[in-house]
Amino acid sequence: MADAERKLSNGKSRIDFQTDPSKYRHWKLTIDGDVATLLMDVDEKGALFEGYELKLNSYDLGVDIELADAIERLRFEHPQVKVILLRSGKPRVFCAGANIRMLAGASHAHKVNFCKFTNETRNGIEDASEASGLFTICVINGTAAGGGYELALAADHIMLIDDGSSAVSLPELPLLAVLPGTGGLTRVTDKRKVRRDRADVFCTTEEGIKGKRAVDWRLVDEVVPASKLEEAVGKRAREFAARSQRPAGAKGVALKPLARERSADAVEYSTISVEFERPSQLATITLRGPQAAPPASAEAMVEQGAEFWPLKLARELDDAILDIRANEFDVAAIVFKSSGDPAQVLAYDQFLDANKDHWLAREISGLWKRVLKRVDLTSRSLVALVEPGSCFAGTLAELVFASDRSYMLIGKRDGDNKPPATLALAAVNFGAYPMSNGLSRLASRFLADPADLERAKAAAGETLDAEAAERLGLVTFALDDIDWEGEIRVFLEERASFSADGLTGLEANLRFGGPETMESKIFARLTAWQNWIFQRPNAVGEEGALKRYGTGQKPAFDTRRV
């Protein structure tokens, strides 16, 4: 199911995004006071799929799942950590980038999803710095090639050992006829702000750039002789730690394994259910509101830890989305439903807001921001159904605004005693969860007229029925019970009948109106071009560079410029 063309090396049928440090095969996480060291030491035999080995600290999705997990754990389990030292456990090589044999053998869908996840992970490293003051220093002790250098680019500070051979490089184009697609090109021009003609030289120079030129060209922040490396690293770590506001004495929250029960057509989590209707190409995710009022204090929230409802729900939703993305390619649309008491959902939002200076509240809010961005970037049609008994309020209402379309039922259902559906806005809907374009979902929605946004703001806290929500522009259609079933069935059938690729492209454009940021540029400009190239014979054809790499045979190129 995961990837028709390939078998997972663990014998299972699905890619699992859940892990923990006790299971890591590729990373070693050690913590010394406020400094964590994340040592990349990829197990050659630990590839996710059969058929290739992870030599020279090259990576595949399995390696990146561990990295993403480690970053999340540092945020939640180790709130005292202020600096991550990203290092290699291999001599003379930092990281050789994405594994080429893996790429050469992967389906188009897996390649695209692999790049999306690694992009999200690198954005996560930057988000940890920006939103949480958890800084990353990358220490390059040898070659950082391709995805290896792209990983370094996500750090706040890049140190390169000055030994006459250690270098950074983006050799994707000359070696493989593809792009440095994990943010590399965009970070070179927009984050490191390398002059464009130098970037051109850099990206076409197979062996990369080392020493003083790497600093002069802004590719790294400093070069350090081997003999002085540890001293310099310690000094930088102390400098960055001094700038961090992360709480010195705080006790972390263990991210316990998620409770999941999988059956043929469903996954039951604690706070969400996922149901697959495979003949209709649908996955329905039902989110359940909290069972109890928020805890009495921030300390009580810490006590609840991973059981605290907003944290648990965010983690479970994230896992469900990733599972669908990587394992359920035939799902055309994800339908969001919810059940519970909207007042309780709002109470949790209020609780988090009241405790927004507490590190854990901040981390939970940040996690929601990232999970919602993951939803935005999921290439399936997203549909929200707001029905009686649902609890799309505050944070959960963001899923309505993240959806390509939303439908809300007017009034009660015949023979159903649930009160009519409501929608409720809260402060969190106006800035807490920016999309990758930097705007809140409501601001993105109401680009035409700021007055629409103001009207929505004025309605915050109100319990909006379907007609009020439609009037405010918060849902696409309010329908009564007579039309509901038929209209939605027709819509979902129609959706599944459209070209899957066409929908991906359509949604990738319509979801992100307005401004662009470095992050949105990565997912739009860079990723879209990479996806294009990932289909071109020059890269992926039988005579293409990805297929011929390492065979001794030169690739045969169609020389026509398009």
Added chain:
Amino acid sequence: MADAERKLSNGKSRIDFQTDPSKYRHWKLTIDGDVATLLMDVDEKGALFEGYELKLNSYDLGVDIELADAIERLRFEHPQVKVILLRSGKPRVFCAGANIRMLAGASHAHKVNFCKFTNETRNGIEDASEASGLFTICVINGTAAGGGYELALAADHIMLIDDGSSAVSLPELPLLAVLPGTGGLTRVTDKRKVRRDRADVFCTTEEGIKGKRAVDWRLVDEVVPASKLEEAVGKRAREFAARSQRPAGAKGVALKPLARERSADAVEYSTISVEFERPSQLATITLRGPQAAPPASAEAMVEQGAEFWPLKLARELDDAILDIRANEFDVAAIVFKSSGDPAQVLAYDQFLDANKDHWLAREISGLWKRVLKRVDLTSRSLVALVEPGSCFAGTLAELVFASDRSYMLIGKRDGDNKPPATLALAAVNFGAYPMSNGLSRLASRFLADPADLERAKAAAGETLDAEAAERLGLVTFALDDIDWEGEIRVFLEERASFSADGLTGLEANLRFGGPETMESKIFARLTAWQNWIFQRPNAVGEEGALKRYGTGQKPAFDTRRV
């Protein structure tokens, strides 16, 4: 040569971008005072290629070449025109969009270049409004489908006849499994600012949207009953004309046919030469500086008309770039050279600046802006060689900054009495010619440190030798005579050895650092996704929607979401 897979219907081997109203087959341009009517009345039998007919005002590149020509002529030949009425000459149909059989049979390269040119033409319509006060009102008298509505979207004002059937639509996804890729999706969200979920409904509704809903959803500006149409159009035309600053009594400048002499491996224009070294996949464009000092007055400039050096050069360069794009797919790199007196080039820049309130000076400056943008968006490696005898100064220096790399020779050449190469900046390099990202090329170049831009500004007017230019970051490499030939040969050979597609993607990313605009979003996000889809079997495969359209057979889709 134009398109290996297809024959031009005029029996020639190259697509020609030069035309004039006497040759138009698809448009009728009439002028009444300050209002021009541009009537689309596509000749079914006038297709550019063999094998399809242009029914229902559908278009191909040939139709768009005439449209682009008409817009340029209105700017230069009819400075008194303030409003363009864009209308259809066919009953009950405005425009059916890009011709589907043309798309179905076109090579990938032609499809991509066709979309690029049509995008540039629509941007040109918007630029005429913004930069020149030449407004466009689109009058839709029937169906405006797909590219037909995208054309309307380029207008300042869209009027839709309210007859119960006339509608606007973007049916590309449901009908053809491709995107409205000529700016449609981006203009819907970013220009018309249609709410994203409504945009989703609109773009998946084959029959489109008409009447009041089209206005409520911001898809058109007004609907007008047929009986009141002409009166309403007249009223709007007068309103827009009243806002325009275009000169009432000015005498236009005829855009005379370009003088071109084509031989097997060269094209000689009046102010430029193009040489093809086909075995090396190179085209060298040499720009020649002015032969004489600028005229004494604005009136004298009008008198020179199309012979005025900056105007002639811009038109010839534009034609040369378009010719290479559409007809020379095997050209991997365009090398820019120049010859002439830099002081004279700067004198023309000063002349235009001194007369910047004159309509013709403004139009010429605007034309240069658009031609330089066309260069930026040309998917060939761009290289500038600054050698003794060259005149890369002011406006011409922009080609150095538009290039992916530039090389400048230090000192004299052995046995050559030409003085060493120089580069000179002028006021025009700091804002007159913004790229599609809204920044000048120098501002894009110096994103890292505004001080670099300030240093360049301070050097404006100076004659910079190679070392000074390199120190200021204006060229990639300054080389002496010993290294010159070898380094450049190796570089150009290497460039031609890389994957053509990989280079396209690389350059599309590295050229546009920094901010994004609606225009850059169209060329990046939207176009890149469209190019991707233009390769997917769901669209272009034997069972894909483009191939099966009109056959009565349903397309067969791979349902996997990527």
